[in-house]
Amino acid sequence: MAYTQHAKTLAEEVHQRIRADILAGRLLPGQRLKLALLCDEHGVSLSIVREALTRLAAEKLVRAQPQQGFAVTALSVAELRDLTFVRIAIESVALRRAIELGGVEWESRLLAAHHRLAHTPVHSPADPKRLSEAYAQAHAQFHETLTEACGSPRLLELQRSLYDTSELYRRLSYMLNRRRRNKAGEHRGLLDAALARNADRAVAMLAEHYESTTRTLVESGILERPAIGDAA
Amino acid sequence: MAYTQHAKTLAEEVHQRIRADILAGRLLPGQRLKLALLCDEHGVSLSIVREALTRLAAEKLVRAQPQQGFAVTALSVAELRDLTFVRIAIESVALRRAIELGGVEWESRLLAAHHRLAHTPVHSPADPKRLSEAYAQAHAQFHETLTEACGSPRLLELQRSLYDTSELYRRLSYMLNRRRRNKAGEHRGLLDAALARNADRAVAMLAEHYESTTRTLVESGILERPAIGDAA
DNA sequence: TATGTTTAGATTATCGATTTATAATTTACA
DNA sequence: TGTAAATTATAAATCGATAATCTAAACATA
Missing domain, CATH: 1.20.120.530 (GntR ligand-binding domain-like)
Structure with a gap:
């Protein structure tokens, strides 16, 4: 699973944290992920959260809709x-x-x-x-x-x-x-x-x-x- | 292959362009991808290029090394x-x-x-x-x-x-x-x-x-x- | 009451500047 | 002459602010 490898960049750190939140069920399928809230929660800037979510989207753990933000992937x-x-x-x-x-x-x-x-x-x-x-x-x-x-x-x-x-x-x-x-x-x-x-x-x-x-x-x-x- | 779907965001646009450059052999395996140069080339800001490269890294087309930037993936x-x-x-x-x-x-x-x-x-x-x-x-x-x-x-x-x-x-x-x-x-x-x-x-x-x-x-x-x- | 339109608020996408880390070069010392 | 420390240069990572876009509420109209 490779949770919490010592991440070398902030973005990677946050990426892993959000990923863990999803996998542990703290963020539920279908749930919208608002950038501002995640910024507060992790104490980082927008760019960082964006990069983290972008990666998660590439891994299919979240879904990205242009101009409408991100949401945890919900499988049919x-x-x-x-x-x-x-x-x-x-x-x-x-x-x-x-x-x-x-x-x-x-x-x-x-x-x-x-x-x-x-x-x-x-x-x-x-x-x-x-x-x-x-x-x-x-x-x-x-x-x-x-x-x-x-x-x-x-x-x-x-x-x-x-x-x-x-x-x-x-x-x-x-x-x-x-x-x-x-x-x-x-x-x-x-x-x-x-x-x-x-x-x-x-x-x-x-x-x-x-x-x-x-x-x-x-x-x-x-x-x-x-x-x-x-x-x- | 799905080249040039009508991308809805700038980052997606640039992502597809760089991807096409790699697949067509215009960017060669092992080649370093300097952010500033790519910014000029595509006429966009750092954030955009970063997001594009981040996605390509998730797709394994480029490799990301923390603090050292990105390079086109070279397979052994x-x-x-x-x-x-x-x-x-x-x-x-x-x-x-x-x-x-x-x-x-x-x-x-x-x-x-x-x-x-x-x-x-x-x-x-x-x-x-x-x-x-x-x-x-x-x-x-x-x-x-x-x-x-x-x-x-x-x-x-x-x-x-x-x-x-x-x-x-x-x-x-x-x-x-x-x-x-x-x-x-x-x-x-x-x-x-x-x-x-x-x-x-x-x-x-x-x-x-x-x-x-x-x-x-x-x-x-x-x-x-x-x-x-x-x-x- | 239902439908369409306008407007205000919220949220995302993008940018340019600042901070931080790495790599290259020089200088000091053995 | 070779190695290590210090310095400078280069590039990446991060931030905060602005512009573009969407959502929802309020309003007007049929």
Whole structure:
């Protein structure tokens, strides 16, 4: 995920901060991002906020409309389905390569990442409805490690970018999911398949893992009403 | 490719202009892009050029180094190989879907795009060493049409972005390729395979099509010396 | 009451100037 | 003569102000 790398420029700093706000759900899909408010909030000038939002727009986390400012990207059902399809397509390729190329080094890191994930509480003690920040991190780390050994930096970056785009939908899904899907089991299965070098099974599990999240969201109907709140 | 959509803001206008300069090879890989010079050239203020370059950096067409400005992205051999790998991976998925989903409508457009490509002169009369602008367009169009029917806007956009990144390497390859590879034949074969709904053959041809371009470049050794010229 | 038009307020887009950081050059010292 | 510190020059990053544009409210008209 690479939150808070030591940013070398102010614009980069603010870019990462706003990005984190979006991914953590502090800024909601559809919400307008008014420049002046963001300036106050981060204590910087217009140019900085503009540059930050411009970058986020290029990453598709916010949408820019000329003369009308910026808003957090809100995915339609169709777009979420498409995103899921592309993620599965790309990660399948990466996962197959990783399973093919990864060595003992990779196996160890994967095992470690899974162990951390399995032992991180899903909900924060403070707000039991929400996903904890620590879990979100561990989850991202596990999925990243899974394909890490694929040997293609570019593919990995694509994967990370798409992961980010779907991050807040993933959080939503967690909050919605009443019948408590067995996430832990799915991760365990993924781990086992990868370590057993069973690419077909791993890929199938990954696809199901992603599709079920999307299904939960679509069936909940929460995506229909574009949760537009104003201001930042 | 979407050159010169009617841009609604100045920054977008300049962004597209610089982008076109890079893709057409008027700005070379490794070349530093000094803000002041670009301001003069396009008759705009610093902020505008900064925003344009920031976007190009997000698209990976230029590289930004904090406190040191921007430079046109120069791919190393390893990066070019990786790029090729990712392009093949992504377009393979898209092509298979297109072959599966595409209807008569798609076939017609593909046939038309191929016809146009086949009848556009490769070199411009003005500069017989360089690739003509018209051919570059037609080529882009053909490849875009090939996968158009895949049903995934996101996948197509990814494809286009990667196509752009490799655009100037493709042009280089054309200029270098002495033994005159049979490009026309490859395109013809791709067309036939697609129309015959032979996904495996089409994908294989596509992969070979891209890999041979990369091979030409790598073997030429032209990528080794990072063609750094200063100024814009 | 509904529709279209004008006007005031708010917000974004752009600019030119200032501040800050890096790179190049000179000077001092071993 | 070579290295390190100090100085200057160059370019990027940031800011605050102005111009252009949009949104919404108030008003007039049918």
